[in-house]
Amino acid sequence: MEGYGSSRAAPLLRGHTRTVNAEETRQQLEQMLREIDSTAAIIEAEGAGESSELSHVDQHPGDTASELTDADQQNAILDNSAEHRIEIEAALARLEDGSYGTCVDCGKQIPAARLDVRPEAARCVEDQAKAEAAAG
């Protein structure tokens, strides 16, 4: 899902410190919410229908996905969307209370490069990996 490692090469570092632009970030997060909502609306409107307009939604072919029916896949997308939505809303709440940009687990600053890729990130890369490992 995430491009770990790709941030190693950072040729465009202009200054050593880069603070998060709260307003820009808020707009970005709100845009993400709108995209999730429109994706969900399309799925719900189509039901378990024919179209595969949603193939841009990242799915990993291979493992279990091939055994899922269209309806199952659409439900899975809706589930993911709902989870993603919660993450984004939590990020918006952190923007409000001023804790945005720090890891919710260890309290360290989340690198700006990571927030560029995942503005909703609640954890540093290490703690995110741990959280995902713990979740299975």
Ligand SMILES: [Zn+2]
């Ligand atoms: Zn951390």
